[in-house]
Amino acid sequence: xxxxxxxxxxxxxxxxxxxxxxxxxxxxxxxxxxxxxxxxxxxxxxxxxxxxxxxxxxxxxxxxxxxxxxxxxxxxxxxxxxxxxxxxxxxxxxxxxxxxxxxxxxxxxxxxxxxxxxxxxxxxxxxxxxxxxxxxxxxxxxxxxxxxxxxxxxxxxxxxxxxxxxxxxxxxxxxxxxxxxxxxxxxxxxxxxxxxxxxxxxxxxxxxxxxxxxxxxxxxxxxxxxxxxxxxxxxxxxxxxxxxxxxxxxxxxxxxxxxxxxxxxxxxxxxxxxxxxxxxxxxxxxxxxxxxxxxxxxxxxxxxxxxxxxxxxxxxxxxxxxxxxxxxxxxxxxxxxxxxxxxxxxxxxxxxxxxxxxxxxxxxxxxxxxxxxxxxxxxxxxxxxxxxxxxxxxxxxxxxxxxxxxxxxxxxxxxxxxx
Amino acid sequence: xxxxxxxxxxxxxxxxxxxxxxxxxxxxxxxxxxxxxxxxxxxxxxxxxxxxxxxxxxxxxxxxxxxxxxxxxxxxxxxxxxxxxxxxxxxxxxxxxxxxxxxxxxxxxxxxxxxxxxxxxxxxxxxxxxxxxxxxxxxxxxxxxxxxxxxxxxxxxxxxxxxxxxxxxxxxxxxxxxxxxxxxxxxxxxxxxxxxxxxxxxxxxxxxxxxxxxxxxxxxxxxxxxxxxxxxxxxxxxxxxxxxxxxxxxxxxxxxxxxxxxxxxxxxxxxxxxxxxxxxxxxxxxxxxxxxxxx
Amino acid sequence: xxxxxxxxxxxxxxxxxxxxxxxxxxxxxxxxxxxxxxxxxxxxxxxxxxxxxxxxxxxxxxxxxxxxxxxxxxxxxxxxxxxxxxxxxxxxxxxxxxxxxxxxxxxxxxxxxxxxxxxxxxxxxxxxxxxxxxxxxxxxxxxxxxxxxxxxxxxxxxxxxxxxxxxxxxxxxxxxxxxxxxxxxxxxxxxxxxxxxxxxxxxxxxxxxxxxxxxxxxxxxxxxxxxxxxxxxxxxxxxxxxxxxxxxxxxxxxxxxxxxxxxxxxxxxxx
Numbered sequence: 012x013x014x015x016x017x018x019x020x021x022x023x024x025x026x027x028x029x030x031x032x033x034x035x036x037x038x039x040x041x042x043x044x045x046x047x048x049x050x051x052x053x054x055x056x057x058x059x060x061x062x063x064x065x066x067x068x069x070x071x072x073x074x075x076x077x078x079x080x081x082x083x084x085x086x087x088x089x090x091x092x093x094x095x096x097x098x099x100x101x102x103x104x105x106x107x108x109x110x111x112x113x114x115x116x117x118x119x120x121x122x123x124x125x126x127x128x129x130x131x132x133x134x135x136x137x138x139x140x141x142x143x144x145x146x147x148x149x150x151x152x153x154x155x156x157x158x159x160x161x162x163x164x165x166x167x168x169x170x171x172x173x174x175x176x177x178x179x180x181x182x183x184x185x186x187x188x189x190x191x192x193x194x195x196x197x198x199x200x201x202x203x204x205x206x207x208x209x210x211x212x213x214x215x216x217x218x219x220x221x222x223x224x225x226x227x228x229x230x231x232x233x234x235x236x237x238x239x240x241x242x243x244x245x246x247x248x249x250x251x252x253x254x255x256x257x258x259x260x261x262x263x264x265x266x267x268x269x270x271x272x273x274x275x276x277x278x279x280x281x282x283x284x285x286x287x288x289x290x291x292x293x294x295x296x297x298x299x300x301x302x303x304x305x306x307x308x309x310x311x312x313x314x315x316x317x318x319x320x321x322x323x324x325x326x327x328x329x330x331x332x333x334x335x336x337x338x339x340x341x342x343x344x345x346x347x348x349x350x351x352x353x354x355x356x357x358x359x360x361x362x363x364x365x366x367x368x369x370x371x372x373x374x375x376x377x378x379x380x381x382x383x384x385x386x387x388x389x390x391x392x393x394x395x396x397x398x399x400x401x402x403x404x405x406x407x408x409x410x411x412x413x414x415x416x417x418x419x420x421x422x423x424x425x426x427x428x429x430x
Numbered sequence: 431x432x433x434x435x436x437x438x439x440x441x442x443x444x445x446x447x448x449x450x451x452x453x454x455x456x457x458x459x460x461x462x463x464x465x466x467x468x469x470x471x472x473x474x475x476x477x478x479x480x481x482x483x484x485x486x487x488x489x490x491x492x493x494x495x496x497x498x499x500x501x502x503x504x505x506x507x508x509x510x511x512x513x514x515x516x517x518x519x520x521x522x523x524x525x526x527x528x529x530x531x532x533x534x535x536x537x538x539x540x541x542x543x544x545x546x547x548x549x550x551x552x553x554x555x556x557x558x559x560x561x562x563x564x565x566x567x568x569x570x571x572x573x574x575x576x577x578x579x580x581x582x583x584x585x586x587x588x589x590x591x592x593x594x595x596x597x598x599x600x601x602x603x604x605x606x607x608x609x610x611x612x613x614x615x616x617x618x619x620x621x622x623x624x625x626x627x628x629x630x631x632x633x634x635x636x637x638x639x640x641x642x643x644x645x646x647x648x649x650x651x652x653x654x655x656x657x658x659x660x661x662x663x664x665x666x667x668x669x670x671x672x673x674x675x676x677x678x679x680x681x682x683x684x685x686x687x688x689x690x691x692x693x694x695x696x697x698x699x700x701x702x703x704x705x706x707x708x709x710x711x712x713x714x715x716x717x718x719x720x721x722x723x724x725x
Numbered sequence: 726x727x728x729x730x731x732x733x734x735x736x737x738x739x740x741x742x743x744x745x746x747x748x749x750x751x752x753x754x755x756x757x758x759x760x761x762x763x764x765x766x767x768x769x770x771x772x773x774x775x776x777x778x779x780x781x782x783x784x785x786x787x788x789x790x791x792x793x794x795x796x797x798x799x800x801x802x803x804x805x806x807x808x809x810x811x812x813x814x815x816x817x818x819x820x821x822x823x824x825x826x827x828x829x830x831x832x833x834x835x836x837x838x839x840x841x842x843x844x845x846x847x848x849x850x851x852x853x854x855x856x857x858x859x860x861x862x863x864x865x866x867x868x869x870x871x872x873x874x875x876x877x878x879x880x881x882x883x884x885x886x887x888x889x890x891x892x893x894x895x896x897x898x899x900x901x902x903x904x905x906x907x908x909x910x911x912x913x914x915x916x917x918x919x920x921x922x923x924x925x926x927x928x929x930x931x932x933x934x935x936x937x938x939x940x941x942x943x944x945x946x947x948x949x950x951x952x953x954x955x956x957x958x959x960x961x962x963x964x965x966x967x968x969x970x971x972x973x974x975x976x977x978x979x980x981x982x983x984x985x986x987x988x989x990x991x992x993x994x995x996x
Contacts, residue, residue: 046938050951077938080951086690087938089475090843094850110692113477187763195585197671253562253582256670268761270563388477391692399497399676406587406677442899443818446810447826450870453807457845457867458833464844523738526731537735539979541742546974548928550946551967555745558752558960566748569765600741657835664930685839694843701840708835 039071041322043329045100046077046091048084048107049312057345065332072325074100082197092116095319099326104312106394108142109386111315117147118316120327127335135351138311142386147315149334152348154277154310155380156205157368158298159284161272162291164188169295173206173241176273176298180249183272192265192274193250195405197258200397202275203242203404204229205307208381209300210238220306220381221422228426230419238300239404239411246405255405277310281347281365294368296378308383309349387425396421469698488699492688498700500676501684507591508598508666508680509659515599517652520606527607528614545604549664556597557669560584584670587677594666594678601665602655609651613644649719656715657708681707753777753964760960776965785940786948786969793927793944794973796858800865801922804873807866808918809911812877813903817886830871842935849936856939864936865926873918880914881907924974945970 047058055078062074079087085107091098092111103111111117120139122128128136134153139146158176160169164183170176180190194202208215211234216224223229246254251270254262259276266274267287274280275297284292299305314333316326332338336352343350344360349369355361362370372378384390397418403409469488471481492498523541527534544552559567562582571577583593617640625635663682666672672679672687679687681704688697752760753776755769780786815823845864846855854860884907892902908915930946937947949970952963 075939077940078951079934079938083690083934086692089692090846090935091938093475093478094847094855096850097855110475110477114475114479251562251582253585255582255585388474395687395690403676408587439818440820443814443820446814450807450811450874451826453863453867453870454830454833457848457864458836458841459829461841461843461845461848462833462836465840465842468843469840519738522734526735537739541739542978543746543971543975544742546924546978547967547971548930548946550928550930551949551970554963555749555967558964559745559748564761564763564765566765600745654834661835661837682837682839685837689839689842697843698840701837704837705832705835705840709832712835 041072041325043072043074043099043320043322043325044077044097045074045329046079046084046088046098046102048079048081048088048102048104050078050081050084054346057342061333061338061342064338065329068332069325069328072329074329092317098317099320099322100329101315101317102312103148103315105138105141105308105310105383105385106391108148110391112143112145112147116318118318118320118323118327120146120149120316120330122146125331127331130336130353131334131351132353132356134309138309139313141382148313149315149330150311150313150351151333151339152311152343152346152351154279155349155369155372156275156277156297156307157365157372158295159266159274159276159280159292159365160295161289162293164272166272169293170273170298171295173209173238173245173298173300177241177245177249180245180273184249187270189251189254189265189271190249190273191245192257192262192271192276193246193254194257194259194262195246195255195402196261197398199258200394200401203239203401204397205297206238206242206300207235208306209298209304210234212300212302212304215304215306215381217306217379217381219384220308221384222426226426228419228422230415230422234300235415236411239415243405243411255402278347278349278366278369284365294365296368296372296375299377304377304379306379306381308381384422384425387429389421389425389428393421465694465698466702467698468694469702471695471698473693473695473698475692475694484695488695489703492696492699492703497676497679498681498684501679501681504591504676504678505660505680505682508595508678509656511595512598512602512659513652513655515595516602516606516655519599519603521610523603523607524610524614527611542604542608544601545608547601549601549662550668552597552601553665553668556593556600556665557584560593560669590670590678594669597669598659598662598665602659605655606651610644610648613647613651614640616647617643646719649715653712653715653719657712660704660708749964749967752960753968755961757961776961777969779962780965780969786945786966788941789943789945789948790969792858792942793946793970796861796865796944797923797926800862800869800926801919803862803866804869804922805915805919807870808873808877809908809915811870811874812879812881813907815874815878816881817889827875830875833871838931842931846935855936856942858942860936861933861942861944864932865922865929868929868932869922869925873922876918876921877911877914880911884910920977923977927970927974 045062047055055076058076062076066073085104088101088107089110092101092114095116103117108117122139131139131149135150138150138153139148158169160166161183166179166183170179176191183190193199204221207229208220211223211229211232214223214225214232215229216222221229223232229235251257251265254265257265262271262274263276263280263283265271266280267284267289269289281294297305297307314330316323316330320326333342334351336354339352340350340355340358342348343352343355350358350361360366400409400414400417404411404414468481470483470485472484472487473481527538547555559565560583562568562580562585565583567583568577568580572580581589583589621639621643622635625639630638660680661682663680663686666678666680666683667686670678672683681700685697685700685704688700751767751769754772754774755766756771756773756775759766759770814820815827849855849860849864852860854863888906888910889899889902892906893899897905928946929944930950933944933947934950937943945966949963949966952959952966
């Protein structure tokens with residue numbers, strides 16, 4: 012009898028545990044769990060309405076949507092995938108596609124008996140099979156950067172080169188106003204890479220955009236150093252000092268709150284700017300390097316199904332539903348993305364106003380779309396490391412030469428690991 | 431005075447300790463040891479189809495990184511400066527609150543409120559106040575004429591560390607005040623009475639009666655605090671994320687970055703290094719303070 | 726003169742302590758546009774409760790509050806019971822492995838949580854405890870056992886053994902003696918341990934965001950973490966959520982402040 016209180020406590024605890032478990036689903040109903048990565052409150056709302064339509068069309072299927080905070084979303088998705096259970100449909104990004112398929116977490120999606128496939132644009136079909144040669148995801152839209160600029164800050168024409176952007180930015184900078192929404196925080200290194208690419212001009216190999224056609228890295232050239240020095244100058248002379256740590260939200264907010272006059276970002280920002288208090292603005296293609304070239308990858312993300320789903324049929328059904336013209340166009344419009352459906356090409360929304368800059372870029376042979384080495388093993392490490400290097404560079408803790416040397420060494424080494 | 435060891439008592443002891451031990455073994459030691467094993471494996475989420483043992487490779491990779499050493503130096507600053515101000519401000523507060531006065535209870539209730547908040551929230555709170563454009567701290571300093579231009583507190587390497595330490599001090603003074611107050615109350619009244627009889631001044635009393643009596647307690651509190659501050663990435667994480675340019679990176683935020691980068695192997699290696707460092711420091715510290723006690 | 730100085734110093738410190746609280750309240754009451762207006766207003770031009778309304782309409786904050794409350798109460802109760810039992814044995818008996826056990830408990834406090842997070846996640850998945858409040862309760866208990874046990878031990882050591890021995894001489898068993906005689910004396914310490922554990926669970930972020938992603942099992946810190954979105958930190962909602970989430974612990978703290986000071990230091994003082 013001596014141990015009674017202990018036993019009582021333990022059994023009370025176990026009772027509680029049983030009571031707290033989440034309820035199981037009712038019979039005959041299929042529950043899908045789906046996770047998104049590039050989350051924002053507006054987008055989550057939009058996805059939920061699409062899911063509601065899906066549930067209405069398929070009354071026996073219920074979908075639970077998981078929306079982790081953006082910063083840690085991909086890590087969360089990886090973590091869940093690792094357990095190989097409890098997930099059916101997921102958002103796969105260009106950054107994560109390779110690692111997810113490497114680990115065998117993605118199911119191959121059928122394309123032949125699905126009419127929606129033929130409706131995808133050529134680019135969408137190409138990107139669907141880009142990693143691993145099999146359709147592990149259906150893109151839901153594309154991201155390409157464009158230049159947003161204030162038309163009421165005394166700039167007659169948008170800058171067409173980085174040098175012009177720097178000069179224009181310097182002129183705009185006075186007092187509380189600054190020329191350029193610089194990105195020094197998370198994702199900042201991508202901008203210096205973009206400049207370096209432009210400065211390397213037609214020597215660059217667009218299929219493996221961190222390398223030149225002669226197999227050296229783009230970080231090994233004197234042009235790379237020029238680009239990087241200008242990058243630092245743009246930060247020091249044309250950007251808010253705070254922007255040393257700006258990531259996506261801050262740089263967009265900098266533009267929409269009237270702190271900065273220029274911003275280079277994805278089309279999804281069009282909507283944000285339209286809804287902001289900034290009224291006099293326009294868009295232009297991204298600036299070029301001295302030899303007249305500009306390079307950028309087309310970013311994408313899409314929906315995929317897990318290889319271990321207990322309801323593979325329903326999971327594929329949901330992916331296909333989201334990728335069909337009606338839903339995918341609604342999604343592209345809601346997030347202002349470049350759409351995946353051929354039917355959208357006739358849609359006026361994607362060829363007017365701020366979107367014109369995209370058409371302009373598409374028609375310019377020197378605005379080149381590239382493929383980044385996202386499928387190299389060191390990619391995710393480089394994303395983390397390079398941001399910190401870029402920050403060290405603009406704060407004067409590292410020199411251009413030091414940073415370029417380490418990036419060159421890193422990618423030279425990566426090339427050996429892949430071949 | 432402790433009862434002798436018998437079988438009946440052994441059963442009682444085992445039963446009482448069992449729940450706690452089970453919890454700690456299952457949910458702390460098991461994953462912790464697994465985590466340590468990973469430190470010796472190539473374990474990168476990029477491809478976990480094969481995770482071979484690679485000996486000390488992860489440790490070598492970590493130690494070869496400049497950032498690790500920067501983080502280690504920053505950790506020193508972060509712990510030492512935070513601790514210094516927390517300790518002395520906390521001590522001061524405890525001394526002021528030692529004697530009863532009207533409204534002391536109410537005062538304590540209000541002044542101890544940071545203790546009720548999480549490091550994450552406190553980080554956000556201060557991040558908002560230190561904001562370079564709309565932050566209230568910039569505004570106050572401008573209005574009082576201390577500065578004539580807004581400072582990007584969290585954006586400038588030198589200021590960022592100062593800012594996170596300010597927040598940490600604000601947070602931690604309470605803890606020290608509570609602990610030291612209790613320690614002060616544990617000094618037997620007779621000791622002071624004796625000192626009064628001897629006609630010792632208040633300062634001398636403090637130096638010769640109070641301090642020696644509470645020194646062991648202080649030593650322990652300080653040790654716990656050092657460990658805790660070092661293992662406390664929450665605040666930095668939500669204020670600066672270790673930036674700008676790694677200037678507020680401490681060893682624990684460095685660890686988080688390794689894990690987020692997907693390299694669990696290196697993450698494990700950093701974790702083990704932290705553990706080793708803390709253990710070594712604790713042993714050294716305890717020897718040093720015990721030595722003093724004996725003297 | 727010295728009195729005046731003391732009052733001034735205490736006053737200044739109170740101001741420093743409370744200003745952030747004041748500021749977060751003011752922010753939570755400003756309309757969104759006013760939060761980002763220069764010059765900064767020290768009192769909202771238009772007081773609005775929209776951020777609070779948003780919390781409870783848009784974000785289902787009520788459910789998160791309940792989840793947090795449930796998890797924190799159960800885990801704190803569990804860990805207190807374990808601490809009462811474990812602390813007693815550690816204080817009253819000497820047995821082989823006692824020192825090792827104490828050391829093993831202490832070491833857990835030195836370990837950075839992140840090293841164990843990956844394997845712990847897999848374990849929780851195997852036990853089917855992900856996305857369940859029960860799972861969170863279990864890891865919280867585990868996280869706090871060492872602390873509560875050691876602090877309770879410190880408390881027992883302050884209670885004279887003679888008390889129990891007297892009761893045992895009267896024929897009571899050890900357990901009965903413990904429950905009838907020792908525990909009443911220790912109530913302040915038990916309360917303090919409970920509150921401390923409660924606050925820790927209430928505030929815990931990293932474990933919660935790791936193990937919970939289902940909407941219906943989110944706790945307050947998890948929900949608040951999601952205010953940090955891609956576009957901006959929603960400072961208005963964040964401020965309102967901070968105010969709401971701090972209130973319960975503040976009330977609790979004020980209610981039994983006395984015991985906390987005594988209780989929290991028991992372990993440390995006796996060391």
